[in-house]
Amino acid sequence: xxxxxxxxxxxxLPSKPRVCSFxxxxxxxxxxxxxxxxxxxxxxxxxxxxxxxxKAETRMLSDTVSLCLRKAGxxxxxxxxxxxxxxLNQIVSAGFAARxxxxxxxxxxxxxxxxxxxxxxxxxxxxxGFAKRVVCATSSHFSTAERQYRFPLELGNQRPPSAQWxxxxxxxxxxxxxxxxxxxxxxxxxxKVIDLKQNDExxxxxxxxxxxxxxxxxxxxxxxxxxxxxxxxxTGDLGRxxxxxxxxxxxxxxxxxxxxxxxxxxxxxxxxxxxxAGGSGCGCSAVTLNGHLFQQMLAGNIRRLLFMATGALxxxxxxxxxxxxxxxxxxxxxxxxxxx
Amino acid sequence: xxxxxxxxxxxxLPSKPRVCSFxxxxxxxxxxxxxxxxxxxxxxxxxxxxxxxxKAETRMLSDTVSLCLRKAGxxxxxxxxxxxxxxLNQIVSAGFAARxxxxxxxxxxxxxxxxxxxxxxxxxxxxxGFAKRVVCATSSHFSTAERQYRFPLELGNQRPPSAQWxxxxxxxxxxxxxxxxxxxxxxxxxxKVIDLKQNDExxxxxxxxxxxxxxxxxxxxxxxxxxxxxxxxxTGDLGRxxxxxxxxxxxxxxxxxxxxxxxxxxxxxxxxxxxxAGGSGCGCSAVTLNGHLFQQMLAGNIRRLLFMATGALxxxxxxxxxxxxxxxxxxxxxxxxxxx
Numbered sequence: 001x002x003x004x005x006x007x008x009x010x011x012x013l014p015s016k017p018r019v020c021s022f023x024x025x026x027x028x029x030x031x032x033x034x035x036x037x038x039x040x041x042x043x044x045x046x047x048x049x050x051x052x053x054x055k056a057e058t059r060m061l062s063d064t065v066s067l068c069l070r071k072a073g074x075x076x077x078x079x080x081x082x083x084x085x086x087x088l089n090q091i092v093s094a095g096f097a098a099r100x101x102x103x104x105x106x107x108x109x110x111x112x113x114x115x116x117x118x119x120x121x122x123x124x125x126x127x128x129g130f131a132k133r134v135v136c137a138t139s140s141h142f143s144t145a146e147r148q149y150r151f152p153l154e155l156g157n158q159r160p161p162s163a164q165w166x167x168x169x170x171x172x173x174x175x176x177x178x179x180x181x182x183x184x185x186x187x188x189x190x191x192k193v194i195d196l197k198q199n200d201e202x203x204x205x206x207x208x209x210x211x212x213x214x215x216x217x218x219x220x221x222x223x224x225x226x227x228x229x230x231x232x233x234x235t236g237d238l239g240r241x242x243x244x245x246x247x248x249x250x251x252x253x254x255x256x257x258x259x260x261x262x263x264x265x266x267x268x269x270x271x272x273x274x275x276x277a278g279g280s281g282c283g284c285s286a287v288t289l290n291g292h293l294f295q296q297m298l299a300g301n302i303r304r305l306l307f308m309a310t311g312a313l314x315x316x317x318x319x320x321x322x323x324x325x326x327x328x329x330x331x332x333x334x335x336x337x338x339x340x
Numbered sequence: 341x342x343x344x345x346x347x348x349x350x351x352x353l354p355s356k357p358r359v360c361s362f363x364x365x366x367x368x369x370x371x372x373x374x375x376x377x378x379x380x381x382x383x384x385x386x387x388x389x390x391x392x393x394x395k396a397e398t399r400m401l402s403d404t405v406s407l408c409l410r411k412a413g414x415x416x417x418x419x420x421x422x423x424x425x426x427x428l429n430q431i432v433s434a435g436f437a438a439r440x441x442x443x444x445x446x447x448x449x450x451x452x453x454x455x456x457x458x459x460x461x462x463x464x465x466x467x468x469g470f471a472k473r474v475v476c477a478t479s480s481h482f483s484t485a486e487r488q489y490r491f492p493l494e495l496g497n498q499r500p501p502s503a504q505w506x507x508x509x510x511x512x513x514x515x516x517x518x519x520x521x522x523x524x525x526x527x528x529x530x531x532k533v534i535d536l537k538q539n540d541e542x543x544x545x546x547x548x549x550x551x552x553x554x555x556x557x558x559x560x561x562x563x564x565x566x567x568x569x570x571x572x573x574x575t576g577d578l579g580r581x582x583x584x585x586x587x588x589x590x591x592x593x594x595x596x597x598x599x600x601x602x603x604x605x606x607x608x609x610x611x612x613x614x615x616x617a618g619g620s621g622c623g624c625s626a627v628t629l630n631g632h633l634f635q636q637m638l639a640g641n642i643r644r645l646l647f648m649a650t651g652a653l654x655x656x657x658x659x660x661x662x663x664x665x666x667x668x669x670x671x672x673x674x675x676x677x678x679x680x
Contacts, residue, residue, distance in 0.1 A: 004469045008420055009444045011470045052661050080348055081530060088655065089429045091449045095533060095653035099666040104349045104530040106457060107449040107653070107668075109431045117446060121461070128468020129344045130351045148657075190421060190444040193435060313435035313447070315428065317488075321392050326439040328447075 004127070007222030009190050009215075016184035016337060017126040020133065020176040021072035022290040025064045027142065027168025030279075030287065033269045038291035039169075040067060046143060046168055053143040054092065061086070061139040061170045062097040068135060068172035068290075076101050079174070080131035083118040085109045086139050086282055087166075088148060093139050103135065111311030112208075112237050113191070114138040115286040116330040119173060119307070123185035123332070126177045133177075139170035140281030149201075149316055162203040164239040164265060164280035171286025173294075182339045183297050189219040189331040193313065199324040201314060205242025205265070205277060207325035208310040212238060213249040215308055215329040220255075227255055232302045234293065235329070236285035236309030237265035239277035264288035264309075285309040297336050305334045344467070347562030349529050349555075356524035356677060357466040360473065360516040361412035362630040365404045367482065367508025370619075370627065373609045378631035379509075380407060386483060386508055393483040394432065401426070401479040401510045402437040408475060408512035408630075416441050419514070420471035423458040425449045426479050426622055427506075428488060433479050443475065451651030452548075452577050453531065454478040455626040456670040459513060459647075463525040463672070466517045473517075479510035480621030489541075489656055502543040504579045504605060504620035511626025513634075522679045523637050529559040529671040533653065539664040541654060545582020545605070545617060547665035548650040552578060553589040555648055555669040560595075567595055572642045574633065575669070576625035576649030577605035579617035604628035625649040637676050645674045 004012050024039045031042030041063075048056040065082070069075060082101060085108035086093040098105035110117040118136035125131045143153060145166035151157040175185070194211040212235050220227065227233070238246055243263045250257050264285040265278040289307055296302045310329040319325075344352050364379045371382030381403075388396040405422070409415060422441060425448035426433040438445035450457035458476035465471045483493060485506035491497040515525070534551040552575045560567065567573070578586055583603045590597050604625040605618040629647055636642045650669040659665075 008417075054657060054661060077348075085449060087430075089657065090427075090451065090653065090655035092653065092655045092658050095666055095668075096658070096663070098668075099533040099535050099653075102532055104532050105668060106461065106530060106670075109425060109447040109449040111430065121446065124465060124468060124470055128464060128470070130464055130468070190446060192442055192444050193439040195439050313430065313432065313439075315430035315432045317394060317429065318432050318436070321394060323436070326435055328435075328438075328445060330446075 009218045010187060010222040012187050013123055013127040013185055015127045015177060016186050017123040017175050017177055018179060018181040019173055019183040020181050021068050021174040022294050023064050023068035023071055024171045024287040024291040025060050025169060026287050030167055030169055030268060033273060035268055035292045038295055039287060053141055057093045057139055057141040057144050058096040061093050061137060062100050064170040065101055065135055065137050065172045068174050072174055076103050079103050079133045079135050081134045083108060083122050083134060084137045085114045087145055110328060111313055112280060112282050113309040113311030113328050113330050114282045115171060115289060116307060116309035116332050119185060119332045120188040120330050122175045123188060126175055134175045135172055136175060137172035138282040138286045140166050140283035142166045142168045145281060159276050160202045161276055162241045163276045164204060164278055165275035166281035167268060167279045167284040169283035169287035171290035173290055179339055182336050183294060184335055184337045185332055186335050187223060187333040189215055191215045191328040191330045193326045193328050195324055195326040197324040201319045203241060204280060204312045205239040206245055207312050208327040209238055209242040209245035209249060211327035212246050212308055212310050212329040215331050217253060219331045230260060230304045230306045233261045233306045235263045237280040238263045238310060239265040239280060241277050303336050307332045307334060349558045350527060350562040352527050353463055353467040353525055355467045356526050357463040357515050357517055358519060358521040359513055359523035360521050361408050361514040362634050363404050363408035363411060364511045364627040364631040365400050365509060366627050370507055370509055370608060373613060375608055375632045378635055379627060393481055397433045397479055397481040397484050398436040401433050401477060402440050404510040405441060405475055405477050405512045408514050412514055416443050419443050419473045419475050421474045423448060423462050423474060424477045425454045427451060427485055450668060451653055452620060452622050453649040453651030453668050453670050454622045455511060455629060456647060456649035456672050459525060459672045460528040460670050462515045463528060466515055474515045475512055476515060477512035478622040478626045480506050480623035482506045482508045485621060499616050500542045501616055502581045503616045504544060504618055505615035506621035507608060507619045507624040509623035509627035511630035513630055519679055522676050523634060524675055524677045525672055526675050527563060527673040529555055531555045531668040531670045533666045533668050535664050535666040537664040541659045543581060544620060544652045545579040546585055547652050548667040549578055549582040549585035549589060551667035552586050552648055552650050552669040555671050557593060559671045570600060570644045570646045573601045573646045575603045577620040578603045578650060579605040579620060581617050643676050647672045647674060
């Protein structure tokens with residue numbers, strides 16, 4: 001067996017688990033943005049006909065998982081494990097979605113890093129020879145997140161320019177141990193919690209950028225790789241403020257990211273949409289990966305992708321208690337490989 | 341390599357990851373209960389000298405992890421991974437503890453099933469040949485849980501007899517891939533989310549009992565084992581109401597649990613302590629396992645233990661929106677083996 005370990009944070013996946021299927025659902029604003037043609041479904045009514053936004057988010061997540069399985073010609077009972085989480089208190093979107101799906105469930109919480117955390121764990125479990133098919137999924141919803149983290153929508157509260165707009169969307173990836181598909185997970189790096197004492201909850205990008213830089217540096221150091229080995233390096237949802245800080249932090253470490261670096265939070269909305277510093281939320285990187293990015297890989301435009309979703313591990317209570325914002329980023333290295 | 345799979349939910353762990361060290365910290369009430377002599381630390385002041393209960397819970401979790409490593413003669417940098425979570429919004433106790441510990445972190449959410457979820461994932465990652473040492477830990481705190489889920493403590497609210505008392509406590513287990521210690525994880529069963537439409541949030545035991553029964557049945561069915569192969573079967577925190585329901589549900593399926601079955605929620609407090617139906621919270625099963633139960637295994641009184649922590653995946657918002665309580669239970673099979 002090949003070595004499975006590059007260093008303390010980074011693991012190799014010799015069996016190269018494959019992306020068997022992927023699906024994304026996005027909201028109206030996301031459906032009007034630059035990635036509009038990459039989503040499987042765009043919902044015009046953010047209640048999805050449900051009685052509350054929370055029920056709508058659960059429905060969106062659950063429907064996206066089902067769509068992902070349908071695209072692979074599979075049913076819920078064909079999948080061994082559902083790994084997922086979301087931003088809501090007690091991750092109820094994922095918990096309630098798992099109730100309906102009846103797939104054995106392991107709940108995760110990594111804030112907006114959840115898409116990467118679920119892919120990371122899912123591919124380790126496949127490579128370890130345990131599960132055969134794992135579905136990794138997450139969601140966020142603008143209105144549930146505002147209700148929980150900020151102000152009632154009815155207040156029409158103003159937002160500072162550094163604030164980010166929570167993406168309404170859900171993304172799901174089905175991973176399989178069979179080498180039947182071309183996109184493979186070949187290495188992962190688990191993040192550490194980093195906190196440089198940024199305490200403005202309206203500037204999550206600034207809080208998360210150091211965590212992303214720490215994980216990228218750990219990944220390159222432990223795997224012995226150079227930046228140039230990746231066609232694309234993508235962060236989850238640093239937004240326009242965090243994007244600049246991340247570039248600067250990398251530059252200080254001698255890493256010139258150049259145009260191989262993009263951020264899902266910057267890409268999902270156009271500046272003209274007037275949504276401050278860009279997108280955020282678990283759904284932001286989830287819908288970008290499970291649409292645009294995987295499509296670019298299948299089209300041959302990206303051969304090696306380092307996907308690093310970022311999460312701010314605060315709560316409204318910790319902010320009120322004067323705490324700064326601990327953050328984390330997990331990295332998943334994906335590549336296009338021959339399939340049989 | 342031996343087969344790693346019994347069925348859809350159950351995995352074998354041929355390498356038998358070992359419990360290298362364990363530690364528990366409990367609050368004052370827990371320290372006055374039947375398990376008082378089994379805890380490493382009993383805190384008399386539930387603020388631990390911190391300015392808020394939330395900071396106290398983080399401190400308790402972090403200190404317990406550090407103690408667990410110290411008992412093994414190890415430092416934070418010797419550990420590859422910290423798997424943990426808690427009950428607070430955005431699992432801030434675990435996230436903030438991970439900030440201080442600087443061990444690569446994967447955040448989990450399984451409500452009160454977190455101790456089992458973290459052991460399950462940790463032992464899979466060890467058996468898969470990835471990590472070498474993983475620390476699994478969780479906590480709960482009566483006062484942070486009341487603030488978040490129920491009423492201000494100052495209200496002196498009355499509690500119905502079916503209500504459970506959130507345990508103030510933290511437990512940590514250090515798992516290692518080296519066969520140097522006698523307690524081993526040899527199989528695990530991932531739970532499904534089960535909801536029989538119980539919607540009284542003051543009766544979590546009734547909501548969780550069917551999930552525990554479902555997981556026990558799946559475990560026995562998939563592994564082909566009989567109840568008698570376990571010296572002890574322990575549920576996490578069903579409390580006195582859920583304990584009776586679980587027995588009844590098992591009986592309906594032809595399983596007579598007899599006196600090999602106990603529940604951490606029933607065992608942690610004496611009925612004379614007047615704490616309604618017993619203990620609950622992530623800390624309930626965590627301190628019972630990482631004290632009393634492991635001590636019983638080391639003393640030769642339990643050779644094979646099936647540890648099934650149970651979680652109620654609700655939030656105050658879902659309850660207000662009229663939802664019932666989805667629940668989950670994960671099973672971890674532990675046994676005493678020869679060590680070298």
